[in-house]
Amino acid sequence: MSKDNRFKINLLEVAKAAGVSKMTASRVLRNASGFSQATRERVLREVERLGYVPNRIAATFGSDETSTIIGVSAPYLSSSLFGAVLDATNLALAKFGYQTMIGSHENRPETEEMWVRNILSWRPAGLILSAHQHTRATRELIKQHGIPVAEIWNLNTSPLDLSIGFNHADCGFEMGQYVIGRGHTRIGYVGADADAPGPGALRRQGFEAALATAGLKFAAIEVLNDRPGFYPGFYGTETLLHRAKTLDCIYYQDDAMAIGGYYYCKSQGLSIPSDIGIAGWGNIEAASVLPQRLTTTIISTEALGRAAAIALIKRIRGEPVDDVTITPTRLAPGNTV
Amino acid sequence: MSKDNRFKINLLEVAKAAGVSKMTASRVLRNASGFSQATRERVLREVERLGYVPNRIAATFGSDETSTIIGVSAPYLSSSLFGAVLDATNLALAKFGYQTMIGSHENRPETEEMWVRNILSWRPAGLILSAHQHTRATRELIKQHGIPVAEIWNLNTSPLDLSIGFNHADCGFEMGQYVIGRGHTRIGYVGADADAPGPGALRRQGFEAALATAGLKFAAIEVLNDRPGFYPGFYGTETLLHRAKTLDCIYYQDDAMAIGGYYYCKSQGLSIPSDIGIAGWGNIEAASVLPQRLTTTIISTEALGRAAAIALIKRIRGEPVDDVTITPTRLAPGNTV
DNA sequence: CTTGTGTGCGTTACCGGTAACGCACTAGAC
DNA sequence: GTCTAGTGCGTTACCGGTAACGCACACAAG
Numbered sequence: 001m002s003k004d005n006r007f008k009i010n011l012l013e014v015a016k017a018a019g020v021s022k023m024t025a026s027r028v029l030r031n032a033s034g035f036s037q038a039t040r041e042r043v044l045r046e047v048e049r050l051g052y053v054p055n056r057i058a059a060t061f062g063s064d065e066t067s068t069i070i071g072v073s074a075p076y077l078s079s080s081l082f083g084a085v086l087d088a089t090n091l092a093l094a095k096f097g098y099q100t101m102i103g104s105h106e107n108r109p110e111t112e113e114m115w116v117r118n119i120l121s122w123r124p125a126g127l128i129l130s131a132h133q134h135t136r137a138t139r140e141l142i143k144q145h146g147i148p149v150a151e152i153w154n155l156n157t158s159p160l161d162l163s164i165g166f167n168h169a170d171c172g173f174e175m176g177q178y179v180i181g182r183g184h185t186r187i188g189y190v191g192a193d194a195d196a197p198g199p200g201a202l203r204r205q206g207f208e209a210a211l212a213t214a215g216l217k218f219a220a221i222e223v224l225n226d227r228p229g230f231y232p233g234f235y236g237t238e239t240l241l242h243r244a245k246t247l248d249c250i251y252y253q254d255d256a257m258a259i260g261g262y263y264y265c266k267s268q269g270l271s272i273p274s275d276i277g278i279a280g281w282g283n284i285e286a287a288s289v290l291p292q293r294l295t296t297t298i299i300s301t302e303a304l305g306r307a308a309a310i311a312l313i314k315r316i317r318g319e320p321v322d323d324v325t326i327t328p329t330r331l332a333p334g335n336t337v
Numbered sequence: 338m339s340k341d342n343r344f345k346i347n348l349l350e351v352a353k354a355a356g357v358s359k360m361t362a363s364r365v366l367r368n369a370s371g372f373s374q375a376t377r378e379r380v381l382r383e384v385e386r387l388g389y390v391p392n393r394i395a396a397t398f399g400s401d402e403t404s405t406i407i408g409v410s411a412p413y414l415s416s417s418l419f420g421a422v423l424d425a426t427n428l429a430l431a432k433f434g435y436q437t438m439i440g441s442h443e444n445r446p447e448t449e450e451m452w453v454r455n456i457l458s459w460r461p462a463g464l465i466l467s468a469h470q471h472t473r474a475t476r477e478l479i480k481q482h483g484i485p486v487a488e489i490w491n492l493n494t495s496p497l498d499l500s501i502g503f504n505h506a507d508c509g510f511e512m513g514q515y516v517i518g519r520g521h522t523r524i525g526y527v528g529a530d531a532d533a534p535g536p537g538a539l540r541r542q543g544f545e546a547a548l549a550t551a552g553l554k555f556a557a558i559e560v561l562n563d564r565p566g567f568y569p570g571f572y573g574t575e576t577l578l579h580r581a582k583t584l585d586c587i588y589y590q591d592d593a594m595a596i597g598g599y600y601y602c603k604s605q606g607l608s609i610p611s612d613i614g615i616a617g618w619g620n621i622e623a624a625s626v627l628p629q630r631l632t633t634t635i636i637s638t639e640a641l642g643r644a645a646a647i648a649l650i651k652r653i654r655g656e657p658v659d660d661v662t663i664t665p666t667r668l669a670p671g672n673t674v
Numbered sequence: 675c676t677t678g679t680g681t682g683c684g685t686t687a688c689c690g691g692t693a694a695c696g697c698a699c700t701a702g703a704c
Numbered sequence: 705g706t707c708t709a710g711t712g713c714g715t716t717a718c719c720g721g722t723a724a725c726g727c728a729c730a731c732a733a734g
Binding site: 100 | 344388390391392393394395397398404413414415416417420421423424427431436437438439440441454455456457458459460478481482566567568570571593596597600601603604622623625626627628
């Protein structure tokens with residue numbers, strides 16, 4: 001760790017070996033102007049020969065700019081849905097020479113705040129935040145430092161800076177209309193994250209709004225104090241159906257839960273959708289092997305991640321960007337409703 | 338980005354406001370010794386009042402040490418299995434004051450090499466690598482800079498530095514023995530990642546070794562040129578069973594594929610395990626809602642991630658560590674074989 | 675009263691780059 | 705032949721911290 005032989009070759013060594021000044025070597029490596037082709041070749045040859053590894057810490061420090069680090073906050077890294085977003089942002093940001101520092105907040109604004117405090121000490125060029133809401137302190141930290149920020153996943157119509165996301169309420173509303181149109185009237189809901197309501201709650205509310213237009217309400221609701229998943233969907237459905245035996249359709253927080261619910265219903269000998277309808281959100285790959293095509297909302301996590309990265313980079317560069325970008329979603333009728 | 342009012346408050350401002358030297362303020366903030374309680378309070382008060390955000394770039398640069406960054410490479414961020422590893426490492430490393438910079442290599446050693454080159458320019462305190470093998474250049478870069486490295490996921494008995502992982506060959510061997518013991522003899526295999534064989538191939542080889550001890554071989558193998566997943570498991574099984582109609586068991590690269598295969602078999606009216614046995618690896622949550630308990634290998638991605646983080650930190654600090662750490666796995670018999 | 679040992683702090687130099695500036699030299703315009 | 709503009713490069717100062725060192729002062733031991 002200390003000043004032993006690690007990374008002993010610095011720009012000065014390279015410059016001396018190439019017979020130029022440190023500054024000229026720096027210019028060559030940054031592809032700035034002010035050097036001849038011959039000099040360039042000599043410097044690059046020495047870089048290669050000596051195995052020089054640039055020092056971004058020093059480079060960032062030396063220029064008065066922010067680093068090329070972008071802080072990205074995710075709810076969990078173990079979510080494949082969100083992981084696809086991270087893959088897409090990582091890829092897009094890397095293409096423009098940025099590195100990401102990823103943290104997870106587990107849907108808790110306070111955890112996100114701690115992470116933001118920490119990440120700011122790396123003088124990032126921008127942040128991508130995914131918590132559905134932020135603490136006052138988080139908002140102030142960001143405002144105070146005037147750092148570009150993209151809020152993602154959840155669309156925020158009055159964002160801190162930029163917002164790129166899905167219109168969850170619309171997803172729920174659209175699905176609600178669809179379910180009603182299919183003739184269902186005794187509709188239940190199974191969700192999770194009771195302690196930290198996120199965008200899933202918005203979808204539920206959108207769905208409820210659609211129900212209201214038809215003079216309906218949810219007949220029963222089960223929101224688990226758990227992370228969404230296959231098994232929570234399974235036992236959440238079990239619980240719900242024990243309480244409300246006459247439901248004819250269930251809307252789920254997401255596809256994983258819907259699939260779990262699907263199998264619970266199957267295990268009880270129910271026919272889908274004639275006995276009970278099942279609707280999810282997210283179009284995850286696991287649904288592809290169900291005997292029926294799941295009724296769900298198709299989203300593109302990849303499009304979201306890329307759009308967020310591109311918008312943030314534009315903001316960082318001072319190019320014009322829309323403050324709010326909706327990532328389109330589409331209802332997939334399937335045949336489980 | 339440039340020297341506008343962002344982050345304008347530095348340690349000197351704080352020190353002046355507190356009526357001490359920059360050095361004393363630095364000592365207080367680093368909790369080093371050499372200041373009185375009264376001074377400490379004055380400094381901290383000004384830090385709070387002025388909203389000083391420490392500058393890790395400058396701090397890293399100022400000390401002759403490496404940064405507190407740990408580079409972590411993952412195959413994909415969209416894998417929930419690997420994501421759980423990342424969550425665990427992130428958590429453990431954060432606890433010790435390290436930040437992670439995560440990159441994905443998509444199982445391609447060359448991609449990992451590019452990422453390593455890049456990450457080294459941040460002068461990381463250590464690296465966690467997950468590619469099953471590394472290019473010669475990667476190995477040399479690491480050796481040259483003497484940077485602590487933990488290779489994870491795949492156990493490497495002669496690691497670059499540290500190895501923490503599952504013994505995939507053993508997992509395969511154990512499952513092979515189990516499957517044989519259950520009376521199966523015409524056994525097939527369905528895998529993926531044909532272009533970039535990873536630990537899945539090791540499990541297959543371990544399984545083959547078990548077959549060999551009983552004088553058996555795989556009756557048919559289908560390795561798809563695709564990432565593993567539910568649907569690849571589904572259609573891989575379809576392909577395999579069209580080629581080899583009399584199989585009585587299939588070993589899958591992982592659980593997602595096994596679940597896909599399970600549903601393909603079900604869709605063909607096959608009984609499991611009487612007509613055909615199904616075995617996977619990984620014990621993913623999606624299996625929890627199957628009508629049967631999947632025969633698989635239980636792994637703890639969380640244990641792996643934490644063990645890797647702790648071992649790496651010990652190495653960084655110069656404390657004694659085992660070079661090779663096996664993360665235990667356990668065969669779950671289930672009832673699909 | 676001297677000596678030794680901390681404690682609390684300031685001073686100075688430095689980390690490895692980059693920005694700003696200046697200067698010699700070249701080539702074309704007049 | 706002089707003027708001008710551009711090219712290629714070096715010099716100097718500086719980014720915001722930290723390490724190393726030194727020094728004044730307090731207090732205990734001899």
